[in-house]
Every structure is written in C-alpha cells, then in structure tokens.
Amino acid sequence: MPPNKEGAGGRDDRSVTGKLFTLLSVFSPRRTVLTLSEIAHRSGLAVTTVHRLVGELVERGILERDSDRRYRIGLALFEIAALAPRGPGLREVALPYMEDLYEVTRENVQLGVRAEDEVVFVERIAGRASVGVRTRLGGRFPMPPTGLGLVLLAHAPSEVRQRVLEAPLRRFTPHTLTDPERVRSVLSDVRRDGFAISDRQVTSDALSVAAPVFGGSGEVVAALSVVLRFGSVRPSSLAPAVRMAARGISRALTAPVTSSETTRPD
Amino acid sequence: MPPNKEGAGGRDDRSVTGKLFTLLSVFSPRRTVLTLSEIAHRSGLAVTTVHRLVGELVERGILERDSDRRYRIGLALFEIAALAPRGPGLREVALPYMEDLYEVTRENVQLGVRAEDEVVFVERIAGRASVGVRTRLGGRFPMPPTGLGLVLLAHAPSEVRQRVLEAPLRRFTPHTLTDPERVRSVLSDVRRDGFAISDRQVTSDALSVAAPVFGGSGEVVAALSVVLRFGSVRPSSLAPAVRMAARGISRALTAPVTSSETTRPD
DNA sequence: CCGGGTTTTCCGTTGAACGGAAACGAAATC
DNA sequence: GATTTCGTTTCCGTTCAACGGAAAACCCGG
The missing domain is CATH 3.30.450.40 (GAF domain)
Incomplete structure (x- = not known):
C-alpha cells in the first residue's frame, strides 16, 4: 500500500506533527470512539506507530481511554481549544x-x-x-x-x-x-x-x-x-x-x- | 542548560508529541496570543525547533497567525475538541x-x-x-x-x-x-x-x-x-x-x- | 544609518521515530 | 474447552526526520 495519499486527514504524513494531526482527524461526529486498529486503519498509519503515538497522547490527556479500552478525544484538548x-x-x-x-x-x-x-x-x-x-x-x-x-x-x-x-x-x-x-x-x-x-x-x-x-x-x-x-x-x-x-x-x-x-x- | 525539567507544560520533551504538547500548553487564558520567541522561551524549546513545529501547526490550522504575525490557538483544534x-x-x-x-x-x-x-x-x-x-x-x-x-x-x-x-x-x-x-x-x-x-x-x-x-x-x-x-x-x-x-x-x-x-x- | 530584537534559512549530525515480526490477550465460534 | 479471529502490546535493527547552532534576513525605533 502506498504510504499515505489516502487516509483521512492532511496531506503530508512524513512529520510526526502530520501523523498526529491525521490521527486525530480520524475522529468525527459519527465516530467519536475508536479502537487502536480502527485509528490505524483509517489514518493509514502503521499499527505500531499509532500504538506509540496514541500511548503518549493518552498520557497527556489529549486522548482518553475508558473501561472499554477504546479511544476518544480527551479533556486536555478541550482545555487548550478553549483558548482559541x-x-x-x-x-x-x-x-x-x-x-x-x-x-x-x-x-x-x-x-x-x-x-x-x-x-x-x-x-x-x-x-x-x-x-x-x-x-x-x-x-x-x-x-x-x-x-x-x-x-x-x-x-x-x-x-x-x-x-x-x-x-x-x-x-x-x-x-x-x-x-x-x-x-x-x-x-x-x-x-x-x-x-x-x-x-x-x-x-x-x-x-x-x-x-x-x-x-x-x-x-x-x-x-x-x-x-x-x-x-x-x-x-x-x-x-x-x-x-x-x-x-x-x-x-x-x-x-x-x-x-x-x-x-x-x- | 538541562534539556527540559522546567519549561511550561509536561514532563518529557524528548518526543515530538511531548514538544508539541508543551508548546501548546504555553498558551493560557492570560496569554492567548504569543510571538514565536515567546513560545520558544516559555516552552524551553529551541527557537529553531519551535519555528518549524509552529509552521506545521499553522499549515494545519491548529495555530493561527493574524496580520500581527503572532500566534494563537486555531479553529482546527476547536473542531477536533468539539468531539470530546x-x-x-x-x-x-x-x-x-x-x-x-x-x-x-x-x-x-x-x-x-x-x-x-x-x-x-x-x-x-x-x-x-x-x-x-x-x-x-x-x-x-x-x-x-x-x-x-x-x-x-x-x-x-x-x-x-x-x-x-x-x-x-x-x-x-x-x-x-x-x-x-x-x-x-x-x-x-x-x-x-x-x-x-x-x-x-x-x-x-x-x-x-x-x-x-x-x-x-x-x-x-x-x-x-x-x-x-x-x-x-x-x-x-x-x-x-x-x-x-x-x-x-x-x-x-x-x-x-x-x-x-x-x-x-x- | 545604526543596533536591538525577532524571524527565517541553511545544513551536518544523530538519536528518535519507524514498522515488520511475533508474542500476547480477549472474545466470538464451533 | 478447543479453535479461530481480531485487537493489542513488546521487541529490536534500520534509517531518515527532527534537531539546533550559526548566520543571514528582516523589522523596527532611535
């Protein structure tokens, strides 16, 4: 499969910033709660990579995990966005x-x-x-x-x-x-x-x-x-x-x- | 200077994710609009690094720049956070x-x-x-x-x-x-x-x-x-x-x- | 025109990020 | 409860993106 080109979010996935952004862009009103592999699949990123990134994001509260172990947008993001x-x-x-x-x-x-x-x-x-x-x-x-x-x-x-x-x-x-x-x-x-x-x-x-x-x-x-x-x-x-x-x-x-x-x- | 330890946001600045997060955390209710060097200074990151990161963030609408060339939290972040x-x-x-x-x-x-x-x-x-x-x-x-x-x-x-x-x-x-x-x-x-x-x-x-x-x-x-x-x-x-x-x-x-x-x- | 600040470009070095592979776990299916 | 399937996590050798010092460009106000 070609590295990116499709996926869900932005154009350039080379940089970590880009990856993070496309990763987050996978969430949508229709899909506010996702599993690791769904994120990986929809973002077009490697599961391993997503695993690592998502791990860090959770640590920082940008993403959250519930008892169902699935991922959702976290409060930290909300707090920052509140300053826009x-x-x-x-x-x-x-x-x-x-x-x-x-x-x-x-x-x-x-x-x-x-x-x-x-x-x-x-x-x-x-x-x-x-x-x-x-x-x-x-x-x-x-x-x-x-x-x-x-x-x-x-x-x-x-x-x-x-x-x-x-x-x-x-x-x-x-x-x-x-x-x-x-x-x-x-x-x-x-x-x-x-x-x-x-x-x-x-x-x-x-x-x-x-x-x-x-x-x-x-x-x-x-x-x-x-x-x-x-x-x-x-x-x-x-x-x-x-x-x-x-x-x-x-x-x-x-x-x-x-x-x-x-x-x-x- | 020790690599991190101080700064404004999280603990670990090693990873890009961490840097991005600390960088964004520099914004606060009191300081919603910042210049490049302010961001650099307050985040404890190198100006060059901030310059590059911030550039990418602006491209993606996570940060915005006005006619005053200063940086503020952008709408893209708000749009994602709306899904929390x-x-x-x-x-x-x-x-x-x-x-x-x-x-x-x-x-x-x-x-x-x-x-x-x-x-x-x-x-x-x-x-x-x-x-x-x-x-x-x-x-x-x-x-x-x-x-x-x-x-x-x-x-x-x-x-x-x-x-x-x-x-x-x-x-x-x-x-x-x-x-x-x-x-x-x-x-x-x-x-x-x-x-x-x-x-x-x-x-x-x-x-x-x-x-x-x-x-x-x-x-x-x-x-x-x-x-x-x-x-x-x-x-x-x-x-x-x-x-x-x-x-x-x-x-x-x-x-x-x-x-x-x-x-x-x- | 000069001197402080900031922003931007350049580039050689290096270690963080990468992702394949395989182990692990959980939950359907038989 | 054995078997398959699907998702998650760990491991690790390779490589290229990220890094940041240096210097140039820019932008004032004096």
Missing part, C-alpha cells in the same frame, strides 16, 4: 448579546466564523420552541446556502469568493441558489444592506437572517444569525435586531484593550 | 436540562467533570441577574471548595480523594473548610444525600448546590450545579430541582444506544 480566540474566546464575549437576541426573538441564534471555504459554527442558542437546526458546535457547512455563510462570504477575500463560486453549488432544497451569478448578486446586496437573508436554502421550512461582526480593524471576523420557521415572521423585520446584536458584539470585541492581551514580564 | 465526549459531547446532551434548570431558578447553572484532581468547567449558563462567577469554560479549579467538586470528589476513586485531602486545602474565604477530616465527613454526606452544598467556600457572597450525573454503568461522569447569592434562597430547597436536572441528563446519557456509536463498515 475565534472559538470559545469569541463565544465568551458574544454570548450575552446572543442571549438578548434570543430573549427578544425566541428563535435559534447562531454564531459562526469562516474557516477556509466553509462556515464553522462556534455557538448556538436553541430554544425548545424554535425550528430544528442540524448544526453541531464545531461543525462545518458550505457558505452559500446559510445566512452566516452569505455574510462571511460577502466579506471574504475575493480569492475565497472566487474558489467557492467556481465550485459547483450544492443543492439542498428546490429553493437553493445554484447559479454563481445569482449568488454573486446576493452577496453584493449583503454588502450593501449590512445583513443577509437565506430563504429556505438548506431546508424547506427554515430561513435565516444574518449580520456581520467586525473586529478591531474593520474586517468581518464572524457572523451572527437567527434561524426561523418559514412563514412565521417577515424576515426583514428581524434584520435590525440581528444587526444590533452583531454590532454589540463588534463593539465588545474592539473595546477591551485589556492587559491580558499585553505581554508582561514573568 | 466529556467536553462538548456531554454539553450537547446536558444543555436542554441546564436550560430548564436555569428557567426555573434564574441562577448560574454549571456543568463540570473531573480531570485528574481538579474540576474542569464544561458549560455554564449565566443569567444577567445572577451572581458573578469567575469560571471560565475549559478552566480548572480545585475540587474541595466547589459544589461541583464536592460531588465529583465524593464519587472519585479513593486514591484521588486521598491525594486531594493530603495536599493542603487552599483557603479562599473565612468559611473555606481546610480540615481534611471535616471535608471527609462532608463528602460522605454528599454520597448519602445525593447532593452537595458548598457554602461560601470560594467567595463570601455565593454558594452552590450540586448533584451527580451518572453514566451508563452507574459511575459518576459529571456534576451539575446552581450557584446562588448567599442569603437569597434556602439552598436545600433547590436540591430537588438540581437533582432532577442531573437525573435527566443521566437518563439522556444512558438511553441513546444510537447507531453512531456503533462501528459500521466504510
């Missing part, structure tokens, strides 16, 4: 505003950022009453069909937009826009209006209203959205509320020139 | 019950698990109105003075209890229990009663009521708590509600023998 500025860091400052927005709308409120050419969901507040959304924290989704994605894509560097619109646009419902030119025009509306509406692009019963969150130097660092059942409210009537919340977050992000950002001597 | 069964995985199933508990009490609701000899906070719902709590998601805290910790410690393997109670018990307020024997007796009450009350152990204005969350085989896998302002409500009056919520989570954890747990052929 664009992940939990962002969530931390955004949450109060998201809660307000939720109180006012009683609908799903979502926060997302762009990772490469997709949206990654960073936080969600889901009311019992609200429409079911199939978003998982830390999960990815194509940008064009989601409200969050439209906002992020509208403000992404043009190469990104180029790549995304060149690739075939996946259809989820009869309403999904699949013509790049149509999307392009929507995106320019988004830039003009300061918010995006994605109407039944992912499921036929839901639509979302999204607005950009700005960072210190005016770039869009995230997007905030409300997902609602189709036909419940006139979507554009929610736009001001969503924009307000998003601006609140933007301000909160910009304001704090806290000393914690500053490097201090030991 | 004891982290976001647990949170996912617990959240609805936590929300119910919050609706009923309008107080801070917290979820935590044990990592080695400390509590790690996995989720928190904080109302505007509720007492300020100084807990950070993914943050650690000693067990004895917190409600969550008392529950976790009460049901931890006896070696853990031994270790924790042998070590000096840190005092936070005049009320903090520092006598191991007193704590031992509290712990046995916790086991008997099925809930714990931590009265002004961390701050003089707050106390918490906590209950255990059980996993499939009857072990305690997490703890749930409500933090309230001292003097507001009779704490024991909340115990039933907290226990109910915790049991709800336990049931939800046990019930789903979903096919996603099962390994299926490719």
Whole structure:
C-alpha cells in the first residue's frame, strides 16, 4: 500500500506533527470512539506507530481511554481549544448579546466564523420552541446556502469568493441558489444592506437572517444569525435586531484593550 | 542548560508529541496570543525547533497567525475538541436540562467533570441577574471548595480523594473548610444525600448546590450545579430541582444506544 | 544609518521515530 | 474447552526526520 495519499486527514504524513494531526482527524461526529486498529486503519498509519503515538497522547490527556479500552478525544484538548480566540474566546464575549437576541426573538441564534471555504459554527442558542437546526458546535457547512455563510462570504477575500463560486453549488432544497451569478448578486446586496437573508436554502421550512461582526480593524471576523420557521415572521423585520446584536458584539470585541492581551514580564 | 525539567507544560520533551504538547500548553487564558520567541522561551524549546513545529501547526490550522504575525490557538483544534465526549459531547446532551434548570431558578447553572484532581468547567449558563462567577469554560479549579467538586470528589476513586485531602486545602474565604477530616465527613454526606452544598467556600457572597450525573454503568461522569447569592434562597430547597436536572441528563446519557456509536463498515 | 530584537534559512549530525515480526490477550465460534 | 479471529502490546535493527547552532534576513525605533 502506498504510504499515505489516502487516509483521512492532511496531506503530508512524513512529520510526526502530520501523523498526529491525521490521527486525530480520524475522529468525527459519527465516530467519536475508536479502537487502536480502527485509528490505524483509517489514518493509514502503521499499527505500531499509532500504538506509540496514541500511548503518549493518552498520557497527556489529549486522548482518553475508558473501561472499554477504546479511544476518544480527551479533556486536555478541550482545555487548550478553549483558548482559541475565534472559538470559545469569541463565544465568551458574544454570548450575552446572543442571549438578548434570543430573549427578544425566541428563535435559534447562531454564531459562526469562516474557516477556509466553509462556515464553522462556534455557538448556538436553541430554544425548545424554535425550528430544528442540524448544526453541531464545531461543525462545518458550505457558505452559500446559510445566512452566516452569505455574510462571511460577502466579506471574504475575493480569492475565497472566487474558489467557492467556481465550485459547483450544492443543492439542498428546490429553493437553493445554484447559479454563481445569482449568488454573486446576493452577496453584493449583503454588502450593501449590512445583513443577509437565506430563504429556505438548506431546508424547506427554515430561513435565516444574518449580520456581520467586525473586529478591531474593520474586517468581518464572524457572523451572527437567527434561524426561523418559514412563514412565521417577515424576515426583514428581524434584520435590525440581528444587526444590533452583531454590532454589540463588534463593539465588545474592539473595546477591551485589556492587559491580558499585553505581554508582561514573568 | 538541562534539556527540559522546567519549561511550561509536561514532563518529557524528548518526543515530538511531548514538544508539541508543551508548546501548546504555553498558551493560557492570560496569554492567548504569543510571538514565536515567546513560545520558544516559555516552552524551553529551541527557537529553531519551535519555528518549524509552529509552521506545521499553522499549515494545519491548529495555530493561527493574524496580520500581527503572532500566534494563537486555531479553529482546527476547536473542531477536533468539539468531539470530546466529556467536553462538548456531554454539553450537547446536558444543555436542554441546564436550560430548564436555569428557567426555573434564574441562577448560574454549571456543568463540570473531573480531570485528574481538579474540576474542569464544561458549560455554564449565566443569567444577567445572577451572581458573578469567575469560571471560565475549559478552566480548572480545585475540587474541595466547589459544589461541583464536592460531588465529583465524593464519587472519585479513593486514591484521588486521598491525594486531594493530603495536599493542603487552599483557603479562599473565612468559611473555606481546610480540615481534611471535616471535608471527609462532608463528602460522605454528599454520597448519602445525593447532593452537595458548598457554602461560601470560594467567595463570601455565593454558594452552590450540586448533584451527580451518572453514566451508563452507574459511575459518576459529571456534576451539575446552581450557584446562588448567599442569603437569597434556602439552598436545600433547590436540591430537588438540581437533582432532577442531573437525573435527566443521566437518563439522556444512558438511553441513546444510537447507531453512531456503533462501528459500521466504510 | 545604526543596533536591538525577532524571524527565517541553511545544513551536518544523530538519536528518535519507524514498522515488520511475533508474542500476547480477549472474545466470538464451533 | 478447543479453535479461530481480531485487537493489542513488546521487541529490536534500520534509517531518515527532527534537531539546533550559526548566520543571514528582516523589522523596527532611535
């Protein structure tokens, strides 16, 4: 068998770092608990190698083993990831505003950022009453069909937009826009209006209203959205509320020139 | 200089895995954004080595670099960590019950698990109105003075209890229990009663009521708590509600023998 | 233009990582 | 309870990726 080329994760398995990464990438929402040989098989790495690496990872709490002796992602990883500025860091400052927005709308409120050419969901507040959304924290989704994605894509560097619109646009419902030119025009509306509406692009019963969150130097660092059942409210009537919340977050992000950002001597 | 021994993170830096881990461990709530040489310095690794490792990590999205060229924890790590069964995985199933508990009490609701000899906070719902709590998601805290910790410690393997109670018990307020024997007796009450009350152990204005969350085989896998302002409500009056919520989570954890747990052929 | 810091490239040396092989263990299957 | 199967772990000789010192490139602020 050729050394790598397939497997599950990244491209280059030569370095230990690469191996570790592909090894960890074998875990997925569908497979959060794996045996040693499953990991080996799916990562395309030698069992022996995986055995050694995985051993070390367990020692450090990056992976965990239960009584069933199988492996899962450990708390240590969670603890480190909690420091990601664009992940939990962002969530931390955004949450109060998201809660307000939720109180006012009683609908799903979502926060997302762009990772490469997709949206990654960073936080969600889901009311019992609200429409079911199939978003998982830390999960990815194509940008064009989601409200969050439209906002992020509208403000992404043009190469990104180029790549995304060149690739075939996946259809989820009869309403999904699949013509790049149509999307392009929507995106320019988004830039003009300061918010995006994605109407039944992912499921036929839901639509979302999204607005950009700005960072210190005016770039869009995230997007905030409300997902609602189709036909419940006139979507554009929610736009001001969503924009307000998003601006609140933007301000909160910009304001704090806290000393914690500053490097201090030991 | 002796090869390792000091530095910031783990014990053994010989292996690449170890280096990577210590390197990442250099990031902390206080220092989420670092320069190359800071990382090198604080991890005790050679600049060259850090340079190479960090380069690879950035390539894979584990670390990120902004326009300021400094390094921070990246989204890729967040995405992987989102799969941790004891982290976001647990949170996912617990959240609805936590929300119910919050609706009923309008107080801070917290979820935590044990990592080695400390509590790690996995989720928190904080109302505007509720007492300020100084807990950070993914943050650690000693067990004895917190409600969550008392529950976790009460049901931890006896070696853990031994270790924790042998070590000096840190005092936070005049009320903090520092006598191991007193704590031992509290712990046995916790086991008997099925809930714990931590009265002004961390701050003089707050106390918490906590209950255990059980996993499939009857072990305690997490703890749930409500933090309230001292003097507001009779704490024991909340115990039933907290226990109910915790049991709800336990049931939800046990019930789903979903096919996603099962390994299926490719 | 100079001098501190940091970041990056270069490259010869070496030991950590590698992985085949085989022993070991656990749990179905007969 | 004997046999097969599948997963895990130990062992060990080979080799190449990782290492890190040195020096160049870069980036300020003075």
